[in-house]
Amino acid sequence: MKKISLFVPCIVDLFIPEIGEATVRVLRRLGIDPLYHEAQTCCGQPAMNAGYRDQAKKAAKHFIDIFGDDDVIVSPSGSCVYMVKHHYPELLRDEPVWLRRAEEVSERIYELSQYIVDVLGIEEVGASFTGTVTYHESCHILRGLGVSDQPKRLIQKADGALFVPLPLADMCCGFGGEFAEAYNYISEEMVKEKVSNYLESGADLLVLCEPGCLLNIGGYLSRNHPEKKALHIANFLAGTGGGS
Amino acid sequence: MKIRTALFNEIAEKEIRNTYARAFLKALPATIAARRKAVMDSFPDPDAAQACGQAIRAEVVARLPELLEEFEKNALARGAKVLWARDAREANEMVLAIARERNVTYVTKGKSMVTEEIGLNDALVESGIEPFETDLGEFIAQQLERPPFHIVGPAINVPVEEVCDLFMEKAGMDEPTTDPVELGYAARLFLRDKFHHVALGVTGVNMAVAETGTIINLENEGNIRFNKSSPKTQVSIMSLEKVVPTMADAMHLTRLLSRNCTGQKMSAYVSMDSGPKKPGEIDGPEKLFIIIVDNGRSEIYGDPVAREALRCIRCGGCLNICPVYAKIGGYPYGWAYSGPMGQVLTPLLLGLDRTQDLYRACTLCGSCREVCPAGVDHPSMFLYYRSKDVEKDRGLRGKKRPWKESRFFGLWSRAVTHSALWNLGVRLVRPLVNRYSEGGVITTMGGYFKGWFRTRNLPPIADKTFHERWKGLRRKTTGNQSGENRQQ
Amino acid sequence: MEQSAREEILGRLRGIPKTAVDHRPDMPPLRERSLDHEEMIATFIEKLTLEEGVVCRVRDGREAVVRITEIAAEEGLQRVMISTDDVVASLDLPAWGREQGIAVLTSRDFGDRDSFRDAVFDEAEAGITGVDYAVAESGTLVIAHDTNQPRLVSLAPIMHIALVSATRIVATYEQAVEAMYADTEHIPSHVTFTTGPSMTADIQGRPFKGMHGPRRLTVILIG
Numbered sequence: 001m002k003k004i005s006l007f008v009p010c011i012v013d014l015f016i017p018e019i020g021e022a023t024v025r026v027l028r029r030l031g032i033d034p035l036y037h038e039a040q041t042c043c044g045q046p047a048m049n050a051g052y053r054d055q056a057k058k059a060a061k062h063f064i065d066i067f068g069d070d071d072v073i074v075s076p077s078g079s080c081v082y083m084v085k086h087h088y089p090e091l092l093r094d095e096p097v098w099l100r101r102a103e104e105v106s107e108r109i110y111e112l113s114q115y116i117v118d119v120l121g122i123e124e125v126g127a128s129f130t131g132t133v134t135y136h137e138s139c140h141i142l143r144g145l146g147v148s149d150q151p152k153r154l155i156q157k158a159d160g161a162l163f164v165p166l167p168l169a170d171m172c173c174g175f176g177g178e179f180a181e182a183y184n185y186i187s188e189e190m191v192k193e194k195v196s197n198y199l200e201s202g203a204d205l206l207v208l209c210e211p212g213c214l215l216n217i218g219g220y221l222s223r224n225h226p227e228k229k230a231l232h233i234a235n236f237l238a239g240t241g242g243g244s
Numbered sequence: 245m246k247i248r249t250a251l252f253n254e255i256a257e258k259e260i261r262n263t264y265a266r267a268f269l270k271a272l273p274a275t276i277a278a279r280r281k282a283v284m285d286s287f288p289d290p291d292a293a294q295a296c297g298q299a300i301r302a303e304v305v306a307r308l309p310e311l312l313e314e315f316e317k318n319a320l321a322r323g324a325k326v327l328w329a330r331d332a333r334e335a336n337e338m339v340l341a342i343a344r345e346r347n348v349t350y351v352t353k354g355k356s357m358v359t360e361e362i363g364l365n366d367a368l369v370e371s372g373i374e375p376f377e378t379d380l381g382e383f384i385a386q387q388l389e390r391p392p393f394h395i396v397g398p399a400i401n402v403p404v405e406e407v408c409d410l411f412m413e414k415a416g417m418d419e420p421t422t423d424p425v426e427l428g429y430a431a432r433l434f435l436r437d438k439f440h441h442v443a444l445g446v447t448g449v450n451m452a453v454a455e456t457g458t459i460i461n462l463e464n465e466g467n468i469r470f471n472k473s474s475p476k477t478q479v480s481i482m483s484l485e486k487v488v489p490t491m492a493d494a495m496h497l498t499r500l501l502s503r504n505c506t507g508q509k510m511s512a513y514v515s516m517d518s519g520p521k522k523p524g525e526i527d528g529p530e531k532l533f534i535i536i537v538d539n540g541r542s543e544i545y546g547d548p549v550a551r552e553a554l555r556c557i558r559c560g561g562c563l564n565i566c567p568v569y570a571k572i573g574g575y576p577y578g579w580a581y582s583g584p585m586g587q588v589l590t591p592l593l594l595g596l597d598r599t600q601d602l603y604r605a606c607t608l609c610g611s612c613r614e615v616c617p618a619g620v621d622h623p624s625m626f627l628y629y630r631s632k633d634v635e636k637d638r639g640l641r642g643k644k645r646p647w648k649e650s651r652f653f654g655l656w657s658r659a660v661t662h663s664a665l666w667n668l669g670v671r672l673v674r675p676l677v678n679r680y681s682e683g684g685v686i687t688t689m690g691g692y693f694k695g696w697f698r699t700r701n702l703p704p705i706a707d708k709t710f711h712e713r714w715k716g717l718r719r720k721t722t723g724n725q726s727g728e729n730r731q732q
Numbered sequence: 733m734e735q736s737a738r739e740e741i742l743g744r745l746r747g748i749p750k751t752a753v754d755h756r757p758d759m760p761p762l763r764e765r766s767l768d769h770e771e772m773i774a775t776f777i778e779k780l781t782l783e784e785g786v787v788c789r790v791r792d793g794r795e796a797v798v799r800i801t802e803i804a805a806e807e808g809l810q811r812v813m814i815s816t817d818d819v820v821a822s823l824d825l826p827a828w829g830r831e832q833g834i835a836v837l838t839s840r841d842f843g844d845r846d847s848f849r850d851a852v853f854d855e856a857e858a859g860i861t862g863v864d865y866a867v868a869e870s871g872t873l874v875i876a877h878d879t880n881q882p883r884l885v886s887l888a889p890i891m892h893i894a895l896v897s898a899t900r901i902v903a904t905y906e907q908a909v910e911a912m913y914a915d916t917e918h919i920p921s922h923v924t925f926t927t928g929p930s931m932t933a934d935i936q937g938r939p940f941k942g943m944h945g946p947r948r949l950t951v952i953l954i955g
Contacts, residue, residue, distance in 0.1 A: 051630030176607025184695030466945025
């Protein structure tokens with residue numbers, strides 16, 4: 001029996017747990033009842049990005065210990081999946097046993113839309129939305145994992161949804177973790193442009209796969225265009241709220 | 245050239261409000277990216293073409309000393325003089341010695357970033373020799389005493405009115421005009437006179453071909469060709485990573501360089517020098533000096549991660565696609581090299597302690613890495629530099645991180661490895677954060693995260709985190725069971 | 733002093749342990765390699781025309797001279813500088829010049845480089861040269877400069893007229909380069925690739941033709 005387990009990123013855990021709930025709901029609709037290891041905490045990305053590799057390594061080992069026996073790990077966050085796949089082997093390069101385990105885990109971890117479309121082979125998940133929907137291509141998902149088609153297909157197969165393209169969809173929204181705070185004057189201009197493109201698209205809804213982007217774009221919308229919404233793909237597919 | 249890397253924020257905040265520059269920069273990612281894609285599609289397999297370029301540059305880094313020796317041997321065999329300069333001072337002294345020997349009062353220069361790096365123009369001026377930048381953009385930037393705005397368009401942000409005033413004051417233009425074509429013609433006349441009588445031409449080098457001892461330059465204007473054709477003496481200055489193994493490699497890189505730089509299939513001119521002119525040839529340099537500049541690179545070479553920065557071919561593709569550059573332009577990077585490639589190279593040449601913002605003012609979006617024909621992994625390099633600050637690495641001059649940050653990550657690493665601590669931490673922090681929540685949204689946290697809250701809201705920490713909700717979510721049958729799977 | 737700088741630099745570089753060089757990835761050949769002669773010519777003309785080069789095709793040297801006469805009349809040319817490479821030489825342009833009352837200068841008319849330089853900068857209204865190769869992939873002229881092909885003739889005058897023998901058409905840069913650099917004893921001192929008139933977009937990003945090099949490039953394709 002395959003062990004399919006859920007990795008819920010710290011941003012989702014703390015701020016938008018509805019994304020995690022929606023992920024569970026969607027997977028169950030597809031016949032998957034995921035495990036959730038309660039000992040999980042964080043993939044270590046904040047430490048990695050800040051240059052604290054020893055600390056990131058600790059997080060990595062903790063993660064591998066927790067998830068090491070699972071056959072599949074699914075996460076509603078592309079940047080976390082990228083951290084595991086790309087950075088864990090790098091961090092553990094000098095420890096052969098850990099490196100091997102990291103490489104094994106990195107082959108089994110998927111971002112949510114990637115898992116549904118590529119692994120399960122499903123595009124219609126019983127989602128529905130009446131209106132036009134557009135999609136923001138988060139950097140780590142697009143360029144890090146090569147995932148782009150999958151979320152769009154899921155959106156297009158939602159009953160009643162009409163997909164419209166987002167101008168400059170693959171341009172960074174300006175989150176970048178610490179960057180959004182430390183270089184806020186640049187970050188603001190980037191998210192402003194992203195939102196302006198969203199408005200220009202005329203879409204009723206903006207869907208994305210990355211919780212960090214959602215905090216950023218959603219946070220800007222909440223302050224400046226509260227009538228416009230951004231939603232994580234898990235919530236979109238589950239048909240539940242919990243966007244910005 | 246003044247080094248202003250420590251003024252990144254000050255300059256960037258000013259530039260981001262420069263509506264004129266912003267309007268120009270806004271067009272950059274959309275148009276240039278489209279042009280680049282269209283012209284890369286002229287390759288039957290653009291990804292393979294890019295991978296090949298990356299492999300060539302990887303080979304250059306791996307074989308650097310032997311390729312430099314091969315280049316030198318073949319260049320000498322062709323009659324060129326090859327000089328090696330440890331640093332900027334030595335390189336400038338060589339040029340000055342060559343110039344003084346010939347009683348030169350002025351030189352004409354093609355665009356060369358390494359000459360900006362070493363501050364050649366300042367050294368010439370101090371010695372009473374006038375350097376004329378002849379690339380139109382460099383000419384304008386030089387006359388305005390500004391650093392380059394963009395690798396390829398150094399003054400592309402300067403409004404025509406300003407160029408007009410400048411040319412009337414300094415380029416002998418009589419009638420005012422704001423037509424770029426007429427302005428270009430005025431610059432042509434002014435600089436043509438300099439080309440006509442010049443005794444010493446200075447160029448950079450795009451590629452130094454080891455196989456044949458040939459130096460190659462790409463350009464659109466023709467000014468580099470003039471520097472190689474009119475004067476009796478030519479000095480071509482290269483940083484040591486410019487070497488490439490073979491002419492075939494050089495042709496492939498020429499294709500990639502043109503496409504990534506300006507979205508052109510081919511620049512208007514490519515010129516290749518194998519030694520000085522031959523006896524009987526009526527123009528061209530009688531003496532060709534090639535100066536190979538180190539200036540810290542051979543030290544970098546010892547660091548297996550950092551040395552990958554030496555792959556860069558200065559195409560500017562990363563500048564054209566960077567979302568941060570598209571907001572702030574080239575000035576904030578504070579030196580000869582701007583955009584992502586400047587963020588990679590400048591910290592290595594000047595030290596991390598002087599260049600903190602360069603590798604931190606980045607979202608790690610990876611667009612640069614994706615387009616790079618040389619295979620530089622910019623985001624990895626930035627993460628590497630950040631880790632070197634934490635380690636206080638002496639070689640790279642890492643700068644100690646703020647105490648509060650170190651403390652935070654110390655605590656954080658305890659919490660991430662002990663979920664009970666993590667969950668406890670959340671329970672402790674939640675009321676502190678959520679006291680700012682009003683109507684289900686946080687619009688300020690007093691003095692905390694002022695940068696974020698200037699234009700953005702934040703949701704409060706959930707009254708039940710996902711951890712806390714799991715009990716209600718899990719099914720009685722969940723445990724090791726995973727239900728029916730469609731396709732594994 | 734330089735010797736020790738060289739040893740210091742190379743010494744540091746050589747001191748680092750060597751790493752393996754990866755195998756070069758495969759790359760499919762450029763599409764132009766499969767073009768036949770006429771297709772290469774058509775591609776060459778198309779690409780150069782896109783860059784605002786003017787290309788006209790003539791059957792032989794006689795027709796080429798007719799075309800040059802037309803251009804001279806259109807442009808009001810009085811003094812031109814020509815190279816003495818074999819294609820240009822075969823047209824006997826000095827004789828043509830005498831007939832037309834147009835001064836046709838070559839580098840041989842000048843005793844020293846300075847007077848030649850003065851003439852090519854200040855007097856020549858056009859430069860007429862042959863080329864060594866014409867590359868279809870981008871409409872590029874390849875010239876190996878030597879005693880018969882001074883550098884400034886195709887650079888300083890505001891107009892460049894290039895005589896291209898159709899037998900010299902190749903598909904890609906490598907083919908031209910392989911031919912020119914094969915004999916290590918006789919590598920040209922200076923080779924130029926020219927793809928259209930000189931240009932810039934350095935003022936406000938507005939592209940225009942004619943910066944330092946010629947503003948007009950006319951190719952007469954012979955054969």
